[in-house]
Amino acid sequence: MQNYLPILILAIIALIFACGSLIVSSLIGQKKPNEDKLRPYECGVIPVGDARQRYPVRYYIVAMLFIVFDIEAAFMYPWAVLFKELGWFGFIEMLVFMVILIIGLIYVWGKGALEWE
């Protein structure tokens, strides 16, 4: 229990600082809402149309690919930390995991999902 005290103190200080600054600024700050201030800022112009439109599908594909390969990299961290203890079993296991994903990458590359146009 003893060595968790600093973390507790740190959390409390962070909490005080975060909530404190919000409370003080809401008390001190002046609130003068006016019609322009509540409107989204677009270089001084009244925004036309809404931003919620059909986005090209490319963005979605890139996002999905990123998540897949990011999590793959995330899994490598615990393996790398325990690399010595896991020995050959861990290595083969990770190899299988990566080969599956590389096959996925080759498929995606072949389908041309990586090109931006």
Next chain:
Amino acid sequence: MAEEKKYMTLSMGPQHPATHGVLRVILELDGEVVHKAIPVIGHLHRGVEKLGEARTYLQNIVFSDRLDYTSAMNNNLAYCLTVEKLCGVEVPDRAKVIRVIMAELSRIAAHLIWLATHALDIGAMTLYFYCFREREEILDMFEMTSGQRLTPSYIRIGGLMNDLPEGFLERLKKFVDNFDAHVDEYETLLTKNPIWIARTKGVGYISAEDAINWGITGPVLRGSGVKFDFRKATPYSGYENFEFDIPTGTHGDCYDRYLVRLEELRQSNRILKQAIKMLPSGPVNADVPQLVFPEKEKVLNNIESLIMQFKLASGGFTVPKGEVYASVENAKGEFGYYIVSDGSSNPYRMRIKSSCFINLSALPFIVKGSMVADVVAVIGSIDIVLGEIDR
């Protein structure tokens, strides 16, 4: 049922770090790709042409500085050349060479601002501080000769405001000697910089025929490979006695325009070196008493000069009837005045031809189909100044 493609309209509005002033570009975007760009200008329209008709010829010199405020002396030169051609006044040689010195110094200052802001828009912060350090030296020289840094109104009809102060030539020599090293410094920062190349090579392409068809002049035209410069084609104010060459690009993209302007910095420096050597002595103003202000001590001592000074300052001088168009190779391209005079002391019509106005009209053509970030690079590389566009 392919429903009509709805584009997101985004306003790269009057207040935007990358629009170099108060230009507004309405972008119709398909994701990142610009489907259509519509520039909206006029936010700095101060009605200078209308104002010119209500002011005397002497008072209009002041407006010329505030049009392309990055290179003010070039505008003075354009205005004074036009009025001098109208009155048929020839300026002495010393004034011609000093005018060339001032025009080239303000061209260097204009290109330094272009390089600072263009690089800043694309993300290279250090250029901003390097370029403004050199530009400060030029502004000190302007302040030394004319008392004002940015809008000196130093070049007057019939000559100059006054002769060069002592110490100017030494300072100019010092600046000119180590300016080439500074340009190499900029070159090392950007020319082989992979980010800079990625952001500007192949971006904002315009072919030579399109550039001419759009009426583009200046570094943008030379960037597309057209070897054309008004200082060589229609020499004015003694430019024919200087040798300098005209840099041209080959691909007509932002990168080539950058290289052309860097080379122009070196060429202007070369002209300055020649000008220092060949600066003749002699009077600075043409001795046309009804046009040019008498010297200060003459005004204080004898009565005719005092009367002449008073008449010139209050009523101004009359210009014979006629119309003249004269233009100058400004840092951004051809900058010209078309003045119609009806014999009175106010111009009947003072038209200002601005190169940025026409170069900017080609923006929708250049930018169609490129990314939003490229619009920023292209606006920086066309190098627009809103004072000159909106007049």
Next chain:
Amino acid sequence: MNSKEIFETIKSDCKSLITEAFMGIDIPTFVVEPDSLLEFMKYIKKMPQLSFDLIADITAVDYPNRAKRFELVYHIFSIKNAVRIRVKTKVEDGGSVESVTSIWRGAEWLEREVFDMFGVTFKNHPDLRRILMNEDYKYHPLKKEFPLQGYEES
């Protein structure tokens, strides 16, 4: 070819189109009828030895007491010969002229500015709108009768 020869060749070649031609203080000047303007402009652009390919400036000058009030002034430059010429046409108030944007793309904004400032309309111009003033502005500021400080409510 220098400006003298160009002046002679143009004067002789299209005598029918030109109503007046004289060497101005600085550059040759031609006065053309509004309806033969397009033809004259096509001629000076297409002729290989003339090749006036760079549109320098289009503007108008307002002479209120003339019948045809506005005098449109075109400055066109030839890169090959490094010569500039001035072409003028006379248009009455609210009149219209053929647009030269089909010949020089750069003329689009210049003509829009003349329309904005003087009210001269240009036939089959790509998008003739006001360029400097607001789109719903009711006056044309560079007309001589328009006061310098403008009207109060504008």
Next chain:
Amino acid sequence: MGIESHLGIITTSLDKIVNWGRKNSLWPMTFGLACCALEMMVAASARHDISRFGAEVFRGSPRQADLLIVPGTLTKKMLPYVLRLYNQMPEPKWVIAYGACACSGGIFNTYNVVQGVDKVIPVDVYVAGCPPKPEALLRAIVMLRKKIEKETLKDRV
């Protein structure tokens, strides 16, 4: 408004701290109209070094700026945008009218120029000159800091 209406002593020290914070971190908005914008850029560059006053962070959007320097000529076409930008700035905000055109329309007394920014938005410090030298902008910021020092939270309701 909040706690300062009751306890006097706390508010004065709070005033001092708040004013000290605000005075030393005036973040101007990147907003350049005409020629004076160049002299403002020079003031932000190495030689005149506006960052001595903590004002070198030129924020792109009005949301994060608390100082609006108006450098150049305000025209009637630009008027609605400047008004909207001023309104979109959060509350402790100050305005410096930089240059003769911003102070009084300057030499452009024409149909399309607003004769002075103070006809539209409240101005705190006027800087004369066409364009004024960068030192004049630093002088204006020093004057503005003195003005901020004397402010109390009560009167900024």
